[in-house]
Amino acid sequence: xxxxxxxxxxxxxxxxxxxxLSCSPISGHRSVSWYQQTPGQGLQFLFEYFSETQRxxxxxxxxxxxxxxxxxxxxxxxxxxxxxxSALYLCASSPTGYSGANVLTFGAGSxxxxx
Amino acid sequence: GDSVTQMEGPVTLSExxxxxxxxxxxxxxxxxxxxxxxxxxxxxxxxxxxxxxxxKGSNKGFEATYRKETTSFHLEKGSVQVSDSAVYFCALRxxxxxxxxxxxxxxxxxxxx
Numbered sequence: 261x262x263x264x265x266x267x268x269x270x271x272x273x274x275x276x277x278x279x280x281l282s283c284s285p286i287s288g289h290r291s292v293s294w295y296q297q298t299p300g301q302g303l304q305f306l307f308e309y310f311s312e313t314q315r316x317x318x319x320x321x322x323x324x325x326x327x328x329x330x331x332x333x334x335x336x337x338x339x340x341x342x343x344x345x346s347a348l349y350l351c352a353s354s355p356t357g358y359s360g361a362n363v364l365t366f367g368a369g370s371x372x373x374x375x
Numbered sequence: 376g377d378s379v380t381q382m383e384g385p386v387t388l389s390e391x392x393x394x395x396x397x398x399x400x401x402x403x404x405x406x407x408x409x410x411x412x413x414x415x416x417x418x419x420x421x422x423x424x425x426x427x428x429x430x431k432g433s434n435k436g437f438e439a440t441y442r443k444e445t446t447s448f449h450l451e452k453g454s455v456q457v458s459d460s461a462v463y464f465c466a467l468r469x470x471x472x473x474x475x476x477x478x479x480x481x482x483x484x485x486x487x488x
Contacts, residue, residue, distance in 0.1 A: 264418075266418075291474065293474065293476075295476075302478060302479075302480050302481060303464065303476075303478040303481075305475035305476065305477070308474040308475060310474075315474055316474045316475055318475065350418055352419075363409075363421055363424065364476060365421070366411075366418040366419040366420070367418050368416075368418040369417075369418045
């Protein structure tokens with residue numbers, strides 16, 4: 261069974277540019293979440309999607325956005341990049357997300373460097 | 376709000392030593408609790424979980440017990456190996472109307488041969 265696939269794995273952008281990251285969840289999983297990991301702030305929740313609807317959003321500026329497609333694949337976009345957006349962006353999927361016990365399976369992440 | 380506090384790292388141990396990583400939480404409801412592990416250059420992997428008070432999660436020789444009275448979920452392993460070197464994250468998730476994981480800061484563990 262394939263795991264959570266994130267692309268690209270590494271990318272370098274310059275300030276002011278925008279970036280789109282992609283996440284393909286485990287087959288059959290309908291909930292996709294995104295997290296930002298930085299040395300200073302640790303792991304922070306960005307947003308969660310289920311059946312193409314955003315159900316929950318973390319405390320990030322509007323430059324961070326996402327969407328989910330009908331096949332459950334998800335993308336997140338960061339516009340007008342800032343140096344502080346350099347981070348490892350992790351995607352996680354789970355079957356439905358309704359139960360607190362539902363386990364999140366993480367991808368390997370997309371490492372973004374902003375110069 | 377909901378939060379998780381982990382012991383500060385880094386932790387350096389010799390092979391076959393005992394490992395304990397303390398984790399305490401603050402939550403408004405009855406969370407599910409998790410330990411995730413991150414190896415260098417990789418994403419997070421679920422190590423173990425517990426969904427209600429007094430549950431014990433276990434995997435790969437690691438154990439943690441959900442203690443509601445002390446709001447704790449300490450991770451323990453009796454005999455560590457070099458391959459256990461990683462960053463360990465404690466996390467909680469409420470679930471009913473909140474679909475996010477709240478993570479602790481992470482504890483870096485290095486095991487020396």
